[in-house]
Amino acid sequence: MLHAMDNGLDVGADLMGWTGKTPMQWAREVPARLLAVKRGAIEGLARDLTQTKPHGGRVPIKHGNLYRSLLMSTAGMPTMASSGTEFTTEPVFNMGEVQLGQKVWLGYQAAHAARQNYGFMGTDSLGRTYNQSGSGFLEAAIANWPQIVAAEAEYVRNKVVGNAGS
Amino acid sequence: MPGLDTNIWMALKTALSAVALNPAMVVIDPSATFTPPVDAVGPAPFVLVSDLRNDRVRWDIAGKVHVSSGTMILTICWPIARPWSLTTRDVPHAAFLEMASPLVAAFPADRRMRYSGVCVRVLRTPDLLPPELDGAYRQIRVRIPWEATQK
Numbered sequence: 001m002l003h004a005m006d007n008g009l010d011v012g013a014d015l016m017g018w019t020g021k022t023p024m025q026w027a028r029e030v031p032a033r034l035l036a037v038k039r040g041a042i043e044g045l046a047r048d049l050t051q052t053k054p055h056g057g058r059v060p061i062k063h064g065n066l067y068r069s070l071l072m073s074t075a076g077m078p079t080m081a082s083s084g085t086e087f088t089t090e091p092v093f094n095m096g097e098v099q100l101g102q103k104v105w106l107g108y109q110a111a112h113a114a115r116q117n118y119g120f121m122g123t124d125s126l127g128r129t130y131n132q133s134g135s136g137f138l139e140a141a142i143a144n145w146p147q148i149v150a151a152e153a154e155y156v157r158n159k160v161v162g163n164a165g166s
Numbered sequence: 167m168p169g170l171d172t173n174i175w176m177a178l179k180t181a182l183s184a185v186a187l188n189p190a191m192v193v194i195d196p197s198a199t200f201t202p203p204v205d206a207v208g209p210a211p212f213v214l215v216s217d218l219r220n221d222r223v224r225w226d227i228a229g230k231v232h233v234s235s236g237t238m239i240l241t242i243c244w245p246i247a248r249p250w251s252l253t254t255r256d257v258p259h260a261a262f263l264e265m266a267s268p269l270v271a272a273f274p275a276d277r278r279m280r281y282s283g284v285c286v287r288v289l290r291t292p293d294l295l296p297p298e299l300d301g302a303y304r305q306i307r308v309r310i311p312w313e314a315t316q317k
Binding site: 114115118119120121124128129130131132133134135136139140143144147 | 194195196197198199200201202214215216217218219220221223235236237239241243295298300301303307309311
């Protein structure tokens with residue numbers, strides 16, 4: 001029936017001289033566009049969560065263990081690794097496994113992630129105790145999420161509009 | 167004349183300083199050096215403050231309205247060496263949660279805090295994060311999201 005409607009709409013479009021996508025063709029592409037926005041937005045969020053302070057981000061870096069410990073999972077929240085675990089490879093986020101309607105979790109495995117985000121008591125080089133204010137990279141990324149999604153939706157929309165005549 | 171970001175901090179700090187904590191605790195500003203307090207019982211509890219800022223959001227084409235937002239995180243630090251009472255060694259979970267309740271109650275959703283022409287609004291009822299152990303302290307955190315609109 002959809003095919004018949006599609007053909008009917010195509011016929012109608014031809015009669016009117018329309019050569020672009022029919023409404024039915026456009027509607028069939030919506031899931032793919034939504035998936036593209038979802039994957040792109042998750043990549044954008046992961047980018048925020050791994051961008052270190054020297055590179056304009058908020059994630060502190062000393063040896064790189066914290067940002068490299070970010071893990072994406074579709075099975076559940078990643079668990080914290082034991083203290084001292086070293087993460088030596090750059091994080092890779094396989095967007096191919098992300099599907100529409102599927103939950104995705106992003107989490108740091110480094111044991112010191114919470115302290116770095118929320119703050120802790122530290123000792124400075126003069127031996128004084130001080131309040132090390134948190135870096136707040138998690139809260140900042142969460143606050144930025146609507147902008148990330150909007151930017152990705154605009155990107156996908158522009159790609160579609162750019163191909164409107166084909 | 168202090169800038170916008172300073173006035174935002176002062177609005178939050180002024181509101182925080184008016185909160186009556188039970189038990190009474192020293193509040194440590196971000197990046198401040200301090201000597202962990204001690205009283206007649208032993209090491210005393212205190213509150214660490216973190217002032218987290220998000221990216222500013224431009225609200226209009228003319229660029230006249232921007233929204234600043236952030237999170238104030240208050241971490242209650244209870245020394246594990248300090249007994250809860252004469253008969254109870256460790257802090258009961260309910261008592262630990264109750265220590266944070268004045269902080270949660272002091273920053274209800276939509277509370278407006280003003281300082282030098284800047285108005286800071288609490289976005290929602292503060293979050294209470296699960297207690298955890300960090301070194302020599304049992305900690306519980308209150309997370310207060312806020313925003314301020316600059317015109």
